Amino acid sequence: MHSLRSRLLALWIMLVVSGIATGYLLFESFQQTANARLARSEELVARACRDLADRYQFFVAAWHGGPIDDRLRQQLTAVAQTALAAANGVEGGIWKADDGSLAYAYPTYEGTGPKTDLPAAELNSIREVNAEALRSGRAASIKQPGRSQVLIVHACPLQGPLPEVTGWTMTRAFTAEGPAYNQLLAGLVVLALTIFGSAAWLARVLYVWSRKIDLIETALDDRKNGLVGLPRVDLPRLAPTGAPELDRLVDALNSTGERLSAERRRAAAAERLAALGRMSAGLAHEIRNPIAAMRLKAENALAVPDGSRSSAALNTILQQVDRLDALLRDLLEMTQSRDPSFVEVDLAAFLARTVDTHRDLASARSIALTAGTGPTFSPLPKFDPSQVQRALDNLIINALQNTPAGGAITVEARRKNDMLLLRVADTGPGVAEELRERLFEPFVTGRADGTGLGLAIVREIARHHHGDVRLAEAAGGAVFEIEIPWQPS
Template identity: 35%
Template sequence: MNPRLITGLTIPLAVVSVLLLIIAIGSALYVRSLQQSISHLMSHHVASVRAAQELEISIREVRSQFDRYLITADKKHLEPVPRLKERIEAALLEAESAATTNAEYAFMRRARDGCDAFFRGYESIIANQPPGGLYPNIIDLIETVRLGEVLEPAHEYLRWNEGMLSRTSEENRELVERLTLGMLGLGICGAIGGMLAGWLISAGVRRSMQRTEERLRDTAAQLDQAIAQPHPPTDSTLQPDSALEQVTVSVSAVLKRLRQTERDALRAEQLAWVGQMAAGIAHEIRNPLMAIKILVQVAADRRSGQPLRARDLQVLEEEIVRLEQIVNGFLDFARPTRPELREVNLVELVQKSIERLRQRAELHGVEVQIDSPPESRLLVQADPNQLRQVLVNLVYNALDAQPQGGTICLGWDCSSESIELIVADSGPGLPPELGEMIFEPFISTKESGMGLGLSICRRIVESHGGRLTATNRPEGGAEFRICLQRVTHDSRLTSAQR
């Protein structure tokens, strides 16, 4: 999909999503704050009501005990008074701590002053024990400090907090209604905004699709012009009414034309290879045929009366062998044999092959070194004869590159899955302008070379599922790497299962 189209779709959706997310988070935080505030007010007023009720009950209990004493004159009715005083004191403290308004403080101040005056008078009577008895003094105390006057502010405090509870509940109900309307409005606005955003997005998509269709039609016209076919043939199942179908028809025609061009190019390349091979064969066999021709002409000249000498016969044999090698080389290049794969110990194959080449290397003054392999058995699936042919060809090339003597080093680079055999020399190295062309046919750095050896070597290695690469060493000389897949225990199990 077009990145601009993706951006055009993503930005509006992201903006709408972010706005809705911000509104939702803000609404949630606002509702949470209101809920906490209302919960705090409700708990405060409930605590105040509970304290006022406890205070009123305790004062009524004290009044009831004194009324019983005045009726019966029995002092046992005065025994609960100290305990009731403690209850009244605790209720007063709780009510005073829950008070938050001046009215509540005034109510509690009146109630505390009345309670303190009453209990001070009572404790004074109990402590002094007047001669006339407690009864007349308690009657004077009750008439002087009226418990009803103490009970009245407590009752007003209770009614005040009950009214506040009712008011808070009413405010909570109104708040819920406002939030309901707000959420409903938000939902309606969100739906309208979503419809508007969808319309804008669909309009943008429609414009983008129109532009895409126009480009497709232009592309189809250009393809038709490229193949010089203004009215391409249509398939019976395709009616080129849309731009995509027109492009499909035009691309099919272009692909057909490209396949034909590719076949023509391949045929031309094959003819070029045939011509190049013919030129190579003519160049290679010309010198041996010239030598054979001269010797035959000398032998055919009866006037000389001299038969062919042993040296002449040896030259004839050498030239015939050379012609045979040239023909075999071209046959190997043109018709490579299929490798007969089997499990081969690469270490053993390298050691035996190099032992056969050491004498020739000593004649060239070249020292052949084999690095110690990481393991005594490095197994690969290969045709030993073809692999030996690759190794011998690389070593011969290294010998030819060092006519004045030098060093050939064979090293290893192994992993758990592959084995790399490295053949490096200390010669002048590969021409940098050739690069990978060194593996192409008829490319050679030697004056008398046919340029088929490395091409055949790479073909053999690739037929074994490996690869052959060539680079120049930093310290000088060329380096060839034969990389083959390693035979492991897991691969043996897989082969056995197959």
């Protein structure tokens, strides 16, 4: 949770969870409200039925009997009207088992006029609940749930001179419609527009920022730009992302890259001057020694009048001239920049040919010289075989000069991801610690008769192939590795 992306993602998850939880709580609250309305409606019809029973008892207390005619029905209707006048939304009446409805009233009906007709759709339910109340001798109720409302019919026995008479009341409890339902829908709409809208907006912000950060990361990542194993000279110039906050970071990175590039150029210039100074000093030393030897031999030859030393002096002078010629040839090889001619190379044949050149010298020194390659890959690697063979020649000669009799030298070639790895390992004493940091610089050598240009030439050839050379860590001996692209782009 330390990155901005993870924090924004956590905030998005919290918003979604909060929206779901709030919606669930609103729905549960509505359900509880609907259940409460249903309970209140049940209590309302039960109380209305008791009021109807009380009014009926008051009426029959003063009734002197008589037939069930229109006049009695009108009086009983008035009783029902009075009993239900305070019960809003409740209709009901008086029921006799044999004669059916004796009275019906709906005093709180909100239609255009008073409702006097018994509801035909609910007649079976009214008959059933009255029969149940008459049979059991106590109040009975029927609930019939519908899609948006619950029909509640209640009946209670009526005591009096008329036999088998019950009072009944009926109402409807709305559960999925009405003001509460509309409020729930409005709340859910507001919830969706705010919380889920905010979550969607945040998700888009997170996605856009992630894409823009990925673009910056891709521009700076060597692996995603095919530059693995290749030295990156300068930082790339990043394009604006369109996000002000990220663009400030992009501007800072571009400015830093420009400053680093300028510093790199200044450092490279200083390094070139320093290298030139070291090379000049080394070259002067390497040339001075043969010249001094030739001068000494010539002076000794001239000091003897009979010329007896002239032949030996001339042979020594020719040897020193050969040494100077080899020195200048290596120096030109290192300093002249010649672009490689890339061709596909069969590694097995290439290594065999390279090793065979040094087989006789290795046998003469009792050194085992072997070559090996990894599995065959397609396509074949591409490099300049003449230049790479010269680099391997220098490494093999260096190994032959430093490996004692009875030792071994191994030359290997294998593929490592998208790179070609050439490896020369020997069982000699290894490289002195004081030489490791400057090993590939010109005129740095651990032998008195060496020029110190062989490893410098190897490095230049590797760099011309967009690769590099290094001294690898080893338990014993010296291991040099050249790494160049398998298929240069």
